[in-house]
Amino acid sequence: MAFFQYAAVAIFLFLITGFWSLQVENPQIYNEQAERNRVKSLPIPAPRGKILDRDGRVIVDNHSSYSLILTRENLKTEHLRTIAGGLNLDYEDLLQRVNRYTARPKYDPVIVKEELTPGDLSFVEAHRDFFPEMELIHAQRRLYPQNGFAAHVIGYTGEISEQELDEPDFARHNPGDVVGKFGIERQYNDSLMGVDGDRQVVVDNRGKTREVLAAKDAVPGKDLQLTLDLDLQAVAELAMEGKNGAVVALDPRSGEVLAMVSRPTFDPNKFAVRIKSSDWKEIADNPDHPLLNRVIQAQQAPGSTFKPFVAMSGLESGSIDDQFTVHCAGGASFYGHYYHCHLKTGHGAVSLHKGIAQSCDVYFYNVGNRTGIDKIAFYATQAGFGQKTGIDLPHEAEGVVPSSEWKIRNFRQKWYAGETISVAIGQGALTVTPLQLARAYMWLINGGLWHQPHLVKGGKYQDHSWPVSPDNVQKVIYGTWGVVNEGGTGVRAQLPGLDVCGKTGSSQVASNEFTRGKNSKELKDNAWFVGFAPRQAPEIVVAAFYEHGVHGQFAAPIVRDVLKAYFDKKARLAANAATRKPTGAETKIGSLLHFALPTPPERSEPHRAPAIEAALISSDDEEAEAPASRPLP
Amino acid sequence: MSRHLTPRDLDWTLLVISLVICGVGVLQIFSATRGTGWQDAWWKQIIYILAGLVLIWLTVIIDYHTLMHYVFILYGLSVIALLAVLLVGRQAFGSRRWIPVVGGFHLQVSEFVKLVIILLVARFLTDLKTEDLEARDMGKIAGLVAVPMALVMKQPDLGTALTYLPILVVGMFLAGMRRKYMTAMAAIVLLVLPVGWGVLKDYQKARLVSFLDPDRDPRGTGYQMIQSKIAVGAGGMWGKGVTKGSQTQLRFLPVPHTDFIFSAFAEEHGFVGVIVVLALYFVLIMQIVQNAQTAPDKAGMYICMGVAALLLFHVLVNVGMVVGRMPVTGIPLPLMSAGGSNVLSNFIMLGLVNNVRVRRFVN
Numbered sequence: 001m002a003f004f005q006y007a008a009v010a011i012f013l014f015l016i017t018g019f020w021s022l023q024v025e026n027p028q029i030y031n032e033q034a035e036r037n038r039v040k041s042l043p044i045p046a047p048r049g050k051i052l053d054r055d056g057r058v059i060v061d062n063h064s065s066y067s068l069i070l071t072r073e074n075l076k077t078e079h080l081r082t083i084a085g086g087l088n089l090d091y092e093d094l095l096q097r098v099n100r101y102t103a104r105p106k107y108d109p110v111i112v113k114e115e116l117t118p119g120d121l122s123f124v125e126a127h128r129d130f131f132p133e134m135e136l137i138h139a140q141r142r143l144y145p146q147n148g149f150a151a152h153v154i155g156y157t158g159e160i161s162e163q164e165l166d167e168p169d170f171a172r173h174n175p176g177d178v179v180g181k182f183g184i185e186r187q188y189n190d191s192l193m194g195v196d197g198d199r200q201v202v203v204d205n206r207g208k209t210r211e212v213l214a215a216k217d218a219v220p221g222k223d224l225q226l227t228l229d230l231d232l233q234a235v236a237e238l239a240m241e242g243k244n245g246a247v248v249a250l251d252p253r254s255g256e257v258l259a260m261v262s263r264p265t266f267d268p269n270k271f272a273v274r275i276k277s278s279d280w281k282e283i284a285d286n287p288d289h290p291l292l293n294r295v296i297q298a299q300q301a302p303g304s305t306f307k308p309f310v311a312m313s314g315l316e317s318g319s320i321d322d323q324f325t326v327h328c329a330g331g332a333s334f335y336g337h338y339y340h341c342h343l344k345t346g347h348g349a350v351s352l353h354k355g356i357a358q359s360c361d362v363y364f365y366n367v368g369n370r371t372g373i374d375k376i377a378f379y380a381t382q383a384g385f386g387q388k389t390g391i392d393l394p395h396e397a398e399g400v401v402p403s404s405e406w407k408i409r410n411f412r413q414k415w416y417a418g419e420t421i422s423v424a425i426g427q428g429a430l431t432v433t434p435l436q437l438a439r440a441y442m443w444l445i446n447g448g449l450w451h452q453p454h455l456v457k458g459g460k461y462q463d464h465s466w467p468v469s470p471d472n473v474q475k476v477i478y479g480t481w482g483v484v485n486e487g488g489t490g491v492r493a494q495l496p497g498l499d500v501c502g503k504t505g506s507s508q509v510a511s512n513e514f515t516r517g518k519n520s521k522e523l524k525d526n527a528w529f530v531g532f533a534p535r536q537a538p539e540i541v542v543a544a545f546y547e548h549g550v551h552g553q554f555a556a557p558i559v560r561d562v563l564k565a566y567f568d569k570k571a572r573l574a575a576n577a578a579t580r581k582p583t584g585a586e587t588k589i590g591s592l593l594h595f596a597l598p599t600p601p602e603r604s605e606p607h608r609a610p611a612i613e614a615a616l617i618s619s620d621d622e623e624a625e626a627p628a629s630r631p632l633p
Numbered sequence: 634m635s636r637h638l639t640p641r642d643l644d645w646t647l648l649v650i651s652l653v654i655c656g657v658g659v660l661q662i663f664s665a666t667r668g669t670g671w672q673d674a675w676w677k678q679i680i681y682i683l684a685g686l687v688l689i690w691l692t693v694i695i696d697y698h699t700l701m702h703y704v705f706i707l708y709g710l711s712v713i714a715l716l717a718v719l720l721v722g723r724q725a726f727g728s729r730r731w732i733p734v735v736g737g738f739h740l741q742v743s744e745f746v747k748l749v750i751i752l753l754v755a756r757f758l759t760d761l762k763t764e765d766l767e768a769r770d771m772g773k774i775a776g777l778v779a780v781p782m783a784l785v786m787k788q789p790d791l792g793t794a795l796t797y798l799p800i801l802v803v804g805m806f807l808a809g810m811r812r813k814y815m816t817a818m819a820a821i822v823l824l825v826l827p828v829g830w831g832v833l834k835d836y837q838k839a840r841l842v843s844f845l846d847p848d849r850d851p852r853g854t855g856y857q858m859i860q861s862k863i864a865v866g867a868g869g870m871w872g873k874g875v876t877k878g879s880q881t882q883l884r885f886l887p888v889p890h891t892d893f894i895f896s897a898f899a900e901e902h903g904f905v906g907v908i909v910v911l912a913l914y915f916v917l918i919m920q921i922v923q924n925a926q927t928a929p930d931k932a933g934m935y936i937c938m939g940v941a942a943l944l945l946f947h948v949l950v951n952v953g954m955v956v957g958r959m960p961v962t963g964i965p966l967p968l969m970s971a972g973g974s975n976v977l978s979n980f981i982m983l984g985l986v987n988n989v990r991v992r993r994f995v996n
Contacts, residue, residue, distance in 0.1 A: 004803060004938065004945075005922060011949045012915050016908065018956030022866040023904040030866020037863065038879045074856070204883040 036073060039213065040135075040203050043109075046194030047140035049221035051154060051184060053230040054256075054457065060154055062140040066116040068124060069109035072101065075133040083131060086123040087113050100162075104175065111159075111176045115141060132205060148265030150233055152293035153226070153257075153393070153455060155183020156271035181271070183293070184224065184455060186394050194221035225457050227256035235565040236261045239558040244547040245526075246294035246434045249562050252442040252532065252541050255451030255461060257391070259542075259562060262294040296389070296396040298545060299431040303505030304359045304489075304552065305528045305543075306380075306426030308444060308476045310368055311352060313379035315472040319371040322475050325351040328362035335418040339365055342506070356479025357488040359504060361425050368424020373415055376423060377403035382466035383440035384450055385432055390462065391453045399436050402429035426505060438543035441530050445538045447473050477501055481535050484556075492556035493531050495564055501538075502531030502559060504552025524548040529555035533563050540566050638693065642991040644924060648689075650917045651968055651983055655682050655976075657910055658894065658969030664876045665889035665897045666971075674890055674971045681973045685980025692984025693991055700988075701756045701932055708753050708777070711746045715784035718742050722788075730788050741974035743785045743793045747943060748981055750778060750797050754804040755935035766808045775801065792962035796946055803942035804935055857887045862957045864893075864900040872903030890971045892963050896955040914948050924990050933989035940982045 022030060051060035068087065080098065084091040094112065101110050113120065116136070124134050142157050158181045164170045169189075173179055180189035197218035202211040236247045236259040249259040264286065270279045283290055292298065314320040326332075328347035331340040341347065341361040347354065355363035368376060380386065386401030400406070402423060404415035422428030432440075435453060443450040448468040452461035480501040483490040489504040505528030527549025532541040544558040659682070663675035700707075718732050731739035757774045758766075778801045785794040806815065864880035867873070878900035880886045889897035899907050918941050925937035944967050951966040953959030965975045 001807070001922060001926060001938070003806065004941065005919065008915065008918055008922075008941075008945055011945060012911055014958070015949070015952045015956065016911060018953070018958045019865065019899065019904055019907045022862060022956060023868055023899065023907070024870060027866055027869035030863045031869065033863045034867035034880050034885075037860075037885045038883055202879075202883070205885045210883065 038202050040071070040201055042135070042199045042201055043137060044197040044199060044215075044218040045137065045139045046196050046218035047220045048142060048157070048178075048194065049192040049223045051192075052223060052225045053228050053233070054226060054258075055229070056225065057230050059145060059150060059226070059228070059230065061143045063143050065114065065139055065141045066121060067114040067137050067139045068112045068116055068120070069135050069137055070098070070112055070133045071109050071135055072098075072133070075110070076131075079131050079133065082127075083112070083134065086127065087116075087120050089113060101175065108174070108176075109135065114139065142268075144268040146267070146269070147237075148267050148290075149237055150228065150260070151183075151265045151268050152262040152295065153183055153228060153260045154268060155185040155187075155393075156181055156268035157185050158271050158275065182291070182395075183393060184226070187392050188224055188456065192221040192224060195219040226455050227251075227254075227258065227457055228260065228455065229258045229566075229569075231569050232259040232562055232565050233261070235259075236558070236562050239544075239561040243549065243558075244288055244294075245549065245555075246298060246545045247542065247558055247562065248295045248434050248438050249540055249542045249566070250438045250442055250453055252445045252538050253451075255439075255442070255453045256457070257453055257455050258540065258566070260295050260455070262292070264288045264290040266290040293393065293395070294545060294547075295434045296391060296393055297433065298547075299397050299399050299433055300526055300545065301428070301430055301507035302426040302432045302437055303507030303526070303528055304361075304426055305437055305503045305505035305530050306430065306432070307356060307359065307364050307424075308480060308503060309380055309383050309385075309440060310364055310371070310376055310424050310426075311356060311476050311479070312383075312444065312468060312472060313376045314367040314371045315352075315475070316379060316468050317371055317375040319375065320352075320367055322352045324367070324370075325349055326355075326363050326366045328360050330362075332362045332365055334365060334369060334421050335416075337418055337421075339421055352475055353479050353482055356476065356503070357482025357486050359483070359489050364424045365421050368420050369417070371424075373417075373420040373423060374403050374405075376420070377401050377406070380430075380440075382448070382464075383443045384464065385430075385436055385440060387436075389433075389435050389439050389453045391435060392455050392459065396435075397433055399432045400429055427508060434543045434545040437528070437530055437545075438541050441532055441541045441543070444473060444476065445532060445541065477535060480532075484531070489551075489553055490529060490531070490556045492553055493529065493560040493563070495533070495560060495567070498533050498563070498567055499535035500531055500533040500560070500563060501535050502529055502556065504529050504556060506551045509548070524550050527552050527555040529553075529559045531556070531559035531563055533567070539570075638991055640690075643689075643693070643987050644920065644990050647917065647920045647924070647983065647986065650913050650920065651980075652682075654910065654913050654917070654968045657898070658966075658971070660875065661894055661898045661901070661969065662890045662971045664878075664901060665881050665886075665894065667876060667882070669884070671890055671971070677973070678971050678976065681976040682980075685976050685983075688977060688980050689984040689987060692981050693987045695988070696992065697752075697933065697936060697985065697988045701752055701759070704749065704752045704756045707749045708781075711742070711749045711781055712784065714742045715746065715781055719784065719787060730790055730793075738973065741972075743781075743788070743790060744974040744978040745981075746781050746785070747796060747800070747978060748985070750781065750800050751936055751939035751943065751982070751985065753777060754800050754939055755932050758804050758808040758935055759930075759932040761808065764809055766805055766810045766814070768814065771805060771810070771814065774805070790963075792950070792964035795950070795962070796943060796964060799942040799946040800939045803938055807935065807938055857893070857961050858954070858957050860885045860887065861893055861896040861955050864889075864896045865956055868900040868903045868907075870904050872899070872901050872906055875901055877901060891965060892951070892970065893955060894970050895952050895966050898969075899955065911948075911952070914944075918945050918948075921986050924986050924993075927993050928989050929993050933992070936985050937989050940986050943982070944979075 047062045050058055050062065053059055075098065080094050081091050084094045089112070097112070098110050101108060124136060128134055144154060144156070157178050160170060160173050160175065160177045160179045164179070165173065165175065170179060180186040180192065185192065195218065197216040199215040200213040201209045202213060203209055232249055236249065240247055240261050240263045244263050246263070247259060247261045248257060250257055266283050328341050328350050330344045330346035331338055339361070342359065347358050347360040347362070350358070350360045350363040354360065380401045386399055388396045388398055402419070407413055407415045419428055423430050439450050439453055447470050449463060449465040451463050454461050480503050481499065482488050483504065484493045484500045484502050490502045493500050493502050506525045507528065508525055509523055527546040528544065529552050530541065530543045532538040540563060542559040542562045544555040546555040546558065549555055659675050659678050662678050666672045666674050714732070718730065722730060722732050730741050730743060732742060733739055754774065757777065761770055778797055782794045782797050860880060864878065864886045867880060868878065876882065878897060880900050881889045881897040886893050886896055898910065921937055921941040921944070925934045925941065928934040928937055947964060947967045950959050950962060950964055954961055965972060967979045968976070
């Protein structure tokens with residue numbers, strides 16, 4: 001029996017040493033682990049700031065949603081398959097996400113799924129006991145307008161990518177953060193984002209909060225008021241329905257962007273959380289590049305819309321005066337090459353006013369030839385061509401203003417005088433963005449001054465001034481008035497009771513020799529129109545770029561619709577102010593926009609906003625799509 | 634004989650120590666189940682303990698020789714009861730262990746079969762006429778024990794099935810097992826098991842146990858083991874105090890009132906508390922061994938040693954599991970863990986020991 005007693009002593013010593021090593025030698029290690037079990041840090045995500053229009057109407061809102069995170073202290077890889085299955089996630093994707101966090105500290109949770117559906121929530125609730133790593137967090141999600149309304153201005157948010165984490169812009173961010181990726185969301189990410197808070201809570205083994213130890217509230221992101229006018233934006237969107245291209249409206253007195261539309265568009269709601277690869281493929285593979293903001297990224301020859309600046313450089317440099325007249329016989333020869341005018345029968349005797357109003361190419365061939373490329377380039381540069389406008393959007397393109405210096409720098413070749421002839425009618429190597437063109441007209445209107453175009457009120461923006469003769473400006477503007485009002489190329493932009501000025505442009509996509517015999521859409525000319533009004537003290541400049549629209553006259557109605565909407569609204573506001581009545585007509589378009597604005601995703605299945613659809617159906621005029629272009633009651 | 638019996642004849646040292654351990658258990662059950670679905674468990678435990686005291690007396694009254702006389706009938710009934718469990722038993726945690734008895738109670742038959750095994754081994758070894766234990770007899774008794782063991786394993790309940798082994802092994806040792814068998818068994822135990830166990834990786838051990846005893850532990854044995862070690866370690870030298878252990882109170886510790894009660898106790902009472910209670914268990918077992926030494930005959934000795942072996946094995950496996958030195962098998966800690974069948978069978982065992990004790994001066 002002694003052996004049994006020895007065995008008992010040995011067994012008890014064996015057990016006591018076990019307690020000794022846990023409780024006496026390493027209590028602090030286990031105490032920490034117990035604390036980590038007990039105390040959890042739950043993030044309180046800061047809601048992003050709303051994006052408002054110039055009147056304070058909400059364009060981008062947030063809505064409440066739940067996200068699922070996995071706490072990594074007690075994460076088990078073998079659970080992932082079941083979790084992925086329960087939440088309809090791809091197992092491999094989930095595994096990769098989890099693995100991506102391995103370098104992070106253990107207390108950083110993995111965000112697994114956002115926008116949980118009621119089904120997901122009940123899965124999580126039912127399985128918490130078995131998968132204690134699952135934790136729900138409440139979050140604010142982005143709600144964007146539907147149908148890609150103003151999508152290129154707003155942009156979208158998404159989970160920060162690995163490359164972005166390395167960029168200085170995103171230095172303060174962590175994996176899993178949702179950041180602005182494009183448009184205003186990207187440009188003003190820091191101010192929109194706010195600072196996440198967190199709560200230190202005592203939880204039980206089911207993750208149920210038993211006690212709150214400390215809480216740091218989230219600092220919500222700042223609301224951002226844009227210069228955009230939803231009424232104008234809506235009209236511009238409708239005017240571009242079914243077309244590819246861009247429209248931008250500026251206030252020439254301030255540089256504020258009132259409307260900005262690029263087509264084709266995309267639905268930022270698809271990006272709001274994590275874009276499905278099928279949706280991404282659809283957008284990325286679209287040959288029309290919906291993600292391109294054509295207002296600031298399309299670099300195209302401006303065509304005849306450039307002519308007023310050629311005229312200005314001729315006048316300012318003294319190469320011509322307003323008496324300078326040429327005879328247009330439908331074309332002219334320069335340097336051994338024959339250049340056509342767009343009017344084969346010829347314009348006859350053409351001076352400055354008629355040259356602009358009728359957009360006579362021969363006249364501008366001569367002006368350009370007299371002025372020379374470098375003077376044209378100088379004034380074009382003063383008007384802002386060839387440089388970014390500095391608008392508060394990412395990824396702006398520069399465009400090209402060719403000059404003899406430019407030619408040498410880029411091609412190590414001498415400038416040929418013949419090339420000037422093409423540039424004089426806005427062709428050749430000259431490329432501009434729609435926004436640059438609008439800015440250049442602002443420069444012209446303001447007598448040699450432009451304000452930095454911008455989308456957010458109250459920022460610090462620069463002006464640029466190269467004073468030009470007011471007399472010359474008036475002469476050129478008079479020409480653009482003729483374009484619209486004297487039976488020129490832009491008559492479709494006419495608005496009764498309003499002095500609309502403007503200029504059409506049709507720019508070749510490829511040389512005419514090349515397009516001969518081909519009729520594909522891709523080779524049709526691009527149509528441009530830039531309009532502004534009223535002539536004496538312009539309040540709004542609208543530039544429209546209608547891709548493959550063939551002729552500038554087809555871009556003119558787009559501009560007309562936006563101009564009309566602007567002045568109708570102004571009259572309405574004045575009338576309302578006078579009678580102090582509740583806004584009548586304004587609420588009509590206001591409610592139209594309200595329907596166009598986001599509804600929570602559960603209910604957003606019919607993708608076209610009802611109001612815009614109704615507006616389209618009710619419009620029987622093929623050209624004047626916008627309801628705003630009809631007389632308002 | 635029985636008319637001479639008075640409570641004074643009982644082993645009061647044994648009973649007082651047992652009741653102190655039970656008291657610690659009740660306190661810990663109270664602390665660990667506060668505000669949970671099992672918060673009635675502490676007073677139910679008190680009722681079981683009181684019932685256990687009655688059972689001790691009842692067990693003492695019937696002479697253990699009488700009990701041993703009927704042991705094969707008891708054995709037969711046990712096998713039938715275990716078969717019944719497999720056929721009609723109530724299922725919980727994925728295994729069938731309980732059969733319903735009157736009054737809505739459920740009996741864990743395998744707990745009571747332990748007692749029959751103790752008596753069976755005692756009877757079988759007493760009946761041997763030889764000095765040394767022959768291989769043939771070893772085979773016979775092992776075979777007899779193997780039948781209920783297999784039935785319990787089938788439930789499946791590996792932990793409880795294993796508790797039958799130490800009774801057999803200790804009995805065989807005492808019966809004068811030949812040196813070569815002893816060496817052979819020691820070799821098997823000392824070499825094969827630890828080496829085999831050591832070769833396995835942690836998760837394989839966990840899987841092995843989970844495989845033998847599935848569904849008992851849906852979150853994985855590793856999780857339970859880790860939480861238990863955290864609870865014990867966090868207790869430190871002096872413990873966190875009654876109802877203050879976060880591992881216990883926030884239920885990170887699995888089943889803190891039954892299988893892991895000692896872990897909860899260690900968290901709330903620290904190393905000092907652990908030493909006191911382990912000392913109580915040690916004295917308890919030594920007191921039973923002493924009763925074996927003073928037993929009037931071999932049969933009494935085998936019974937006492939069977940009880941001592943069984944209790945020692947329970948303490949080793951349960952407390953070893955709590956500190957992470959034994960796999961998670963889910964056998965209760967005698968006298969402390971909440972549960973009627975466990976308490977009652979423990980008290981009957983104490984009754985058997987007293988049964989032997991009160992007859993030590995007879996003959």
